[in-house]
Amino acid sequence: MKYLTKSKFKLATECPTKLFYTGKKQYANTSLDNPFLEALAEGGFQVGELAKQYFPGGHNIHTLNYDEALKQTNKLLEQDEVVIYEAAIKHNNLFIRVDILVKRGNYIKLYEVKAKSIDLTDNSFLTKNGKKVLAKWKPYLFDIAFQRYVVRCAFPESVVTAYLYLVNKNSTAPTSGLNQKFQIVEDKNRRKGIKVSSSLNDEDLSKELLYKVPVDEYCDLIFDTEAGEDERGVSFKKRINEYAKSYDKDIKIKPILSKECGDCEFKASQEDLDSGKISGFHECWKQQLNWSDKDFEKPNVLNLWNFRAKDKFIQEGKIKFSDIYEEDIKPDESPTKARQWLQIEKVKNNDESVWLDTDGLKTEMDSWVFPLHFIDFETTAMAIPFNQGRRPYEGIAFQFSHHIVYEDGRIEHKGEYINTERGIFPNYEFVRQLKEQLDKDQGTIFKYSNHENTYLNMIYVQLQSEQADVEDKDELCDFIKSITKSKKDSVEKWCGERNMVDMLEVVKDYYYNPATGGSNSIKQVLPATLNSSDYLKEKYSKPIYGTDEISSKNFKDWTWFKFEDGTVKDPYKLLPLMFQDADKCDDLLNDNNELKDGGAAMTAYARMQFEQMGDYERGELTNSLLKYCELDTFAMVMIYEAWREMVYLTV
Numbered sequence: 003m004k005y006l007t008k009s010k011f012k013l014a015t016e017c018p019t020k021l022f023y024t025g026k027k028q029y030a031n032t033s034l035d036n037p038f039l040e041a042l043a044e045g046g047f048q049v050g051e052l053a054k055q056y057f058p059g060g061h062n063i064h065t066l067n068y069d070e071a072l073k074q075t076n077k078l079l080e081q082d083e084v085v086i087y088e089a090a091i092k093h094n095n096l097f098i099r100v101d102i103l104v105k106r107g108n109y110i111k112l113y114e115v116k117a118k119s120i121d122l123t124d125n126s127f128l129t130k131n132g133k134k135v136l137a138k139w140k141p142y143l144f145d146i147a148f149q150r151y152v153v154r155c156a157f158p159e160s161v162v163t164a165y166l167y168l169v170n171k172n173s174t175a176p177t178s179g180l181n182q183k184f185q186i187v188e189d190k191n192r193r194k195g196i197k198v199s200s201s202l203n204d205e206d207l208s209k210e211l212l213y214k215v216p217v218d219e220y221c222d223l224i225f226d227t228e229a230g231e232d233e234r235g236v237s238f239k240k241r242i243n244e245y246a247k248s249y250d251k252d253i254k255i256k257p258i259l260s261k262e263c264g265d266c267e268f269k270a271s272q273e274d275l276d277s278g279k280i281s282g283f284h285e286c287w288k289q290q291l292n293w294s295d296k297d298f299e300k301p302n303v304l305n306l307w308n309f310r311a312k313d314k315f316i317q318e319g320k321i322k323f324s325d326i327y328e329e330d331i332k333p334d335e336s337p338t339k340a341r342q343w344l345q346i347e348k349v350k351n352n353d354e355s356v357w358l359d360t361d362g363l364k365t366e367m368d369s370w371v372f373p374l375h376f377i378d379f380e381t382t383a384m385a386i387p388f389n390q391g392r393r394p395y396e397g398i399a400f401q402f403s404h405h406i407v408y409e410d411g412r413i414e415h416k417g418e419y420i421n422t423e424r425g426i427f428p429n430y431e432f433v434r435q436l437k438e439q440l441d442k443d444q445g446t447i448f449k450y451s452n453h454e455n456t457y458l459n460m461i462y463v464q465l466q467s468e469q470a471d472v473e474d475k476d477e478l479c480d481f482i483k484s485i486t487k488s489k490k491d492s493v494e495k496w497c498g499e500r501n502m503v504d505m506l507e508v509v510k511d512y513y514y515n516p517a518t519g520g521s522n523s524i525k526q527v528l529p530a531t532l533n534s535s536d537y538l539k540e541k542y543s544k545p546i547y548g549t550d551e552i553s554s555k556n557f558k559d560w561t562w563f564k565f566e567d568g569t570v571k572d573p574y575k576l577l578p579l580m581f582q583d584a585d586k587c588d589d590l591l592n593d594n595n596e597l598k599d600g601g602a603a604m605t606a607y608a609r610m611q612f613e614q615m616g617d618y619e620r621g622e623l624t625n626s627l628l629k630y631c632e633l634d635t636f637a638m639v640m641i642y643e644a645w646r647e648m649v650y651l652t653v
Contacts, residue, residue, distance in 0.1 A: 003095050003250060004095070004249055004250045004252075005068065005092070005095055005096065005097035006095060006096050006097070006242070006245055006246040006249050006250070007097050007098060007099075008098045008099070008145055008148055008149060010024065010245070010249060011144075011145070011148050011242070011245060012141060012144070012145055014241070014245040014249075015140075015141070015144050015232075015241075016141075016262070017257070017258075017262065017266070018232075018241075018244070018245060018248070018255035019254060019255050019256070019257040019282070019286055020266075020267075020268065020282070021245060021248055021249045021255065022248075022252065022254040022255070022282075023268045023282035028278075028279065028280050029268055029270075029279065029280050029281075029282050030268060030269070030270035030271070030275075030279040030280065030281055030282075031267050031268060032267045032268075032269070032271075033267040036601070039601075040601065040605060041601045041602075041604045041605045041608075042117070043194070044186050044194065044605065044608070045117050045384065045385045045386075046116070046117040046385075047184075047186060047194060047195065047196050048181065048184040048186070048196060048385065049115060049116070049117040049169060049212070049385045049386065050101060050117075050196070051184050051196040051198060052184060052211065052212070052386060053101065053102060053113070053115040053167050053212055054087050054102065055198075055202065055207055056207065056210060056212065057085050057087075057102055057104065057113075059085055060085035060086060060087045060102070061078050061084065061085065061086050061087065062086075062087040062088060063075055063086065063087065063088045063089060063090055063099070064088075068090065068092075068097060071088075071099070072090045072091075072092055075089045075090040075091065079105060081105070082105075082106075082107055083105060083106050083107070084104075084105050085103070085104050085105075086100070086102075086103045086105075087101070087102055087103075088100070088101065089103040091149075091152055091153050091156050092152075092156065093152050093155040093156045094155075094246070095246050095250050096152045096155075096242070096246055097152075098148070098149050098153075100112050100113075100114075100149060100153070101113055101114055101115040101167070102115065102167070108159065108160055108161055109160070109161045109163070110153060110157065110161070110162045110163070111162075111163050111164075111165065112146065112149055112150060112153060112162065112163070112164045112165065113165045113166075113214070114142070114145060114146040114149060114164070114165070114166055114167065115167040115212070116142055116166060116167065116168055116169075117169055117385045118142055118168055118169065119168065119169040119170075119171045119385070119394060119395050120168040120169065120170060120171065120213055120215065121171045121172065122170065122171075122172045122213065123172070125215070127139045127143060127217075127220055128220075128223075133227065133228070133229060134228075134229050135220065135223070135224065135229050142166055143166070143217060143220050143221070143224060144224065144230075144238075146164050146165075146166055146217055146221065147164075147217075147220070147221040147224045147225065147230070147238065148242065149164065150162055150164040150218075150221050151225070151239070151242065163216065163218055164216075164217050164218055164221055165214045165215060165216055165217060166214075166215045166217050167212050167213070167214055167215075168212060168213050168215060169211060169212060169213075169385050169395065170210070170211055170212055170213040170394065171393055171394055171395060172393070173209060173210065173213075173393065173394065174209065174387075174390075174391050174392060174393055175209075175211065175386070175387040175388075175389065175390050175391065175392050175393075175394075176205060176206060176207075176208045176209040176390065177205055177206050177390050178388070178389050178390040178425055179388070179425060180206050180386055180387065180388075181384055181386040181387060181388050181608075181611065182199070182388070182424070182611050182612050183198065183199035183201060183202045183206065184196050184197075184198060184199075184386065185197045185198075185199065185612055185614065186609070211385075211386065211387075211394055224238050225237075225238050225239060233258055233260075234258070256289075257286035257289065257290055259286065259287065259290050259316050260313050260316065261304065261312035261313050263283060263286065263287070263304060264304035264305075264312075266282065266283045266286075268281065268282030268283055269281055269282070269283035269284075270282075270283070270284065284298060291321070297322070300322060300323060300324070300349060301322075301323050301345075301349050301519065301520070302321050302322050302323065303315045303316060303320065303321050303323075303326070305519055305520050306323075306342055306345060306346070306520060307341065307342060307345055307520035307522070308338055308341075308342070309342055315330075323346045323350060324350065326346055328343060331343045331346065337510075337511070341510065341514065344357060344514055345514070345516075345520050348514075348516045349516070353516070354516050354517070355516075356513070356514070356515050356516075356534050356648075357513070357514040357515075358512065358514075358648055358649075359511070359512040359513075360648070360649055362511065362512050363508070363511075363512035363513065363645060363649055364649045364650075366508060366511075366512065367645065367646070367649060367650075370503070371444060371445050371446045372407075372408060372409035372445055372446075373406045373407060373408045373409065373443060373445040374406065374407040374408075374445055374446050374448065374642070375404060375405075375406055375416075375439075375440055375445050375447045375448065376404070376405040376406075376407070376447075376448045376635045376636075376638040376642070377402055377403065377404050377436070377440075377447060377448070377449060377454060377502075377635060378402060378403050378449070378450065378454070378631055378634035378635045378638070379399055379401065379402050379453060379454050379457055380399075380400060380401035380402070380420075380600070380603045380604075380607070380627065380630075380631050381397055381398060381399045381400065381453070381457055381604075382397075382398050382400065382603075382604040382607055382608060383395040383396065383397045383398065384398070384608065388425070388427070388611055389425070389426075389427045391469075392427065396464075397429075397457055397460045397461075398427070398428065398429065398607075399428065399429050399432045399433075399457050399461065400420065400421045400428050400432070400607050401418070401419060401420040401421070401603075401607075401627060401628075401631050402418065402419050402432065402435075402436060402631065403415070403417075403418045403628075403631040403632045403634060403635040404416045404417045404418060404436075404440075404635060405635040405636055405638070405639050406445075407639060407642065407643075413552045413553075413639060414552070414553045415552075415553050415554045415555050415556075415632060415635075415636070416439060417435075417439045417555075418556075418628060418631065418632065419431075419432060419435040419436070420624065420627060420628060420631075422610055422620065422624050424610070424611050424612075425611075429461045429464060430461070430464075430465065430472060430478065432461070433458070433461055433478050433481065433482065434474070434478065436481075437477075437478065437481045440485065440500075441481065444500065446500070446503055447485055447500055447502045447503065448502065448503050448504075448505050448638055448642075449502045449504055449505065450504070450505045450506050450524050450634075450637075450638055451504065451506045451524075452504060452506075454502060455486050455487060455489075455502060455504075456489070458482045458486045459482075459486060459488065459489050459492065461482065462479055462482045462486075465478055465479050465482075466479065483496050483498050484498040484499055484500055485498050485500045485501065485502055486498050486502065487501050505524075505638055505641065505642075506522055506524075509522050509527060510522060513645070515527065515530040515531060515534055517529075517530035517533060517534065518530045524634070524637055524638070524641075525572075525574065527641060528572075528573065528574075528637045528640065528641060529570060529571075529572045529573070531640065531641050531644045532562075532563065532570045532573070532640065533569050533570045534644075535644040535647065537643070537644065537647040537651075538640055538643060538647075539563055539570065541643075542561065542562040542563045542640070543561065543563040544561065545559040545560060545561045547559075547560040547561070547562060547636075548560045554632065555628065555632060556625065556628045556629045556632050557629065557632070562576070562636075562640075564576060573633060573637070574630075574633065577626070577629055577630060577633065578626075578629070602630075603627060603630060603631075606623045606626065606627055607627070609623070610623055610624070
C-alpha cells in the first residue's frame with residue numbers, strides 16, 4: 003500500500019496530477035536541485051529542531067520505516083502524558099508524521115512547525131469577507147487540517163486540537179550564536195538533519211522565537227465550507243479520499259491547465275529531455291490539448307511577460323502566440339501591454355532582431371554622470387537570527403561588488419566587501435564600506451532590480467532604531483538617503499540626489515531581446531545580450547579580464563566568451579567549481595560545489611557562520627562568493643557596453 007503522507011497531500015493541493023509524477027525517477031523534477039528551495043528547507047530544519055526545545059522531555063521517532071514508526075508511536079501513546087516528536091499516525095492509507103504531539107489524558111494537541119513568519123500586528127488568515135483562506139496561508143492551514151483529520155479518525159475518542167507553530171517576527175534572539183547551535187548535517191544516505199550543540203542553554207531559550215496559533219476554527223472552515231473546495235468544487239474531505247486512492251492505485255488525475263503550470267517542477271528542460279527524462283508538464287498539456295512535440299517549440303501564454311490574464315486566455319483557447327491578436331492585448335493602454343504585444347509580435351513575425359528605443363535610451367544615457375558605478379548586494383534573512391537582539395528574518399547584507407566605468411571607456415573592478423567573520427552583524431560596516439566606495443564623486447550608481455534599494459531602506463530603519471551607540475549613525479543614514487528612494491510604505495519620504503538607476507527598468511522601457519523569452523532577469527538578459535552583440539564577442543573572447551586592461555579582484559587573464567553549440571555559453575556557467583579536494587571537506591557541506599545564484603550564496607554564507615568549518619572550506623566558499631558577486635556587477639557593465647555601442651558607436 004502507498005500512503006498519502008502530508009507532503010504528498012500538500013503536493014496534490016497544488017496540482018492533483020503531480021501525485022502521478024512524484025517519486026518516479028523517469029520524470030524530471032527541478033525541485034530536487036533548487037538552491038533557493040534548499041536554503042528554505044535548511045532554515046525549516048533548524049526551526050523544527052528549535053521548536054522541540056520548547057517542549058522538553060519529548061521522545062523522538064527517528065526511524066523512517068513506516069511500520070516501526072507506528073509501533074514506537076503507539077507504544078508511547080499508551081502513557082497518560084507524553085510529548086512525541088515526529089509521531090507517526092495512520093488511518094487507512096493516510097499516514098502523517100506530526101512535528102510535535104502532546105498528549106494529556108484524553109486530550110491530544112498537534113503542533114505543525116513552519117518556518118513561515120507571522121507578524122502579530124497583522125495575523126489575519128482569512129479574506130475580508132471571512133469566507134476564504136488567504137492564498138499565502140492556504141498551504142499551511144490545509145496541511146494542519148489534513149493532519150487533524152487523520153488524528154481524529156485514528157483516535158475518535160480523543161479531543162484533538164491543532165496549532166500552527168510559526169516564526170514570530172516580533173520576537174528577538176535572546177543570545178548571539180543561536181542559529182549556529184543548530185548545525186545542518188548529512189547522514190551516510192545524504193539525508194539532511196540537525197545536530198544540536200551541547201552548549202545550548204536556558205538563556206538561549208529564555209525568549210521564544212516561535213508563536214503558537216490555534217487553528218481549529220480555520221480547520222472547521224476548510225472542512226465545512228467552500229473555503230476547502232478546489233477549482234472543481236470538490237470538498238476538502240472528498241479530495242483527501244480522492245488523492246489517497248489515486249496515489250495508491252497510481253491513477254493520474256485529469257490535469258487542469260492554468261498559469262501555475264509555468265512553474266511546474268516536473269517540467270523538463272531540453273537538457274533533461276536529452277538525458278532521457280520525461281516531462282510531466284508536457285504530458286499534461288499533450289493530454290489536454292492534443293499537442294505534439296512541435297507545438298511546444300513556439301512560445302505560449304505561459305511565457306508572456308507579466309501577463310495577469312493567463313488563466314482566462316487558457317480557458318478561452320488563446321494559448322499559442324499565434325492564437326493571440328492585438329485586440330486581445332490592447333497595447334495602447336499601457337507600456338506593460340505594449341511590451342507584451344512586442345514579445346508576441348516578434349514571435350509571430352519570426353523576428354529575432356533586438357528591439358531598441360534608440361532615442362529614448364540615448365536620452366536616458368545622456369543623463370548619466372561619469373564615472374558610472376555598478377553595484378550588487380548579496381544578502382540573507384535567517385529564521386533563527388545569528389545575533390542577539392535581532393528579529394527572525396531580519397535582513398543581513400553580507401557582501402557587495404563594485405565596478406566603475408569611466409568616461410573614456412576604462413573599466414575597473416573598483417572594490418568589494420564581504421563579511422566572513424562569525425558572530426558579527428555586518429550591516430553597518432557594510433554601509434560604511436559602500437559609502438567609502440561611492441562617496442568619492444557624484445557619478446551615477448546602477449543596480450539591477452529593487453533589491454539594493456530595499457535593503458538600504460531596511461538598514462536605514464535598523465540604524466534609526468539601534469539601541470547601541472553607532473558613532474557615525476547620522477552620516478550613514480544621510481548616505482543611504484542620498485542614493486536611494488524611500489519605500490512606498492515608509493513614514494519618512496525621500497528621493498536621493500544620486501538615487502540609483504535601476505537597469506531592470508531601463509531594460510523594460512528601452513530594450514527587448516527575443517532570446518530572453520520575455521524574461522527581464524539579468525540571468526537571461528546577459529547571455530541574450532552577449533549572443534547578439536558582435537562588439538562584446540570580439541572584446542571578451544580574449545583573456546583581457548583580470549589584466550592591466552580591465553582590473554579584477556578575483557580573476558586573472560579571464561575569458562568571458564566561450565562557445566557551445568554555436569552560441570555563447572552563459573558566463574555564470576563558467577564560474578569555477580569549488581571543493582576540488584574532497585578529502586578536506588567535512589559533513590557540513592553537500593555534494594553541490596557550484597555557486598552561481600543567490601540561493602547558493604545564502605546557503606554558503608549561513609554555513610560559514612559555523613565554527614566547525616575548516617580553513618579550506620571557508621576559503622573555497624569565500625573565493626566563490628567573491629567571484630559570483632563580481633560577475634553580477636560585471637554583467638551589468640557588459641549590458642551597458644552593448645547599449646553604448648548600439649546607441650553611440652553604431653553608424
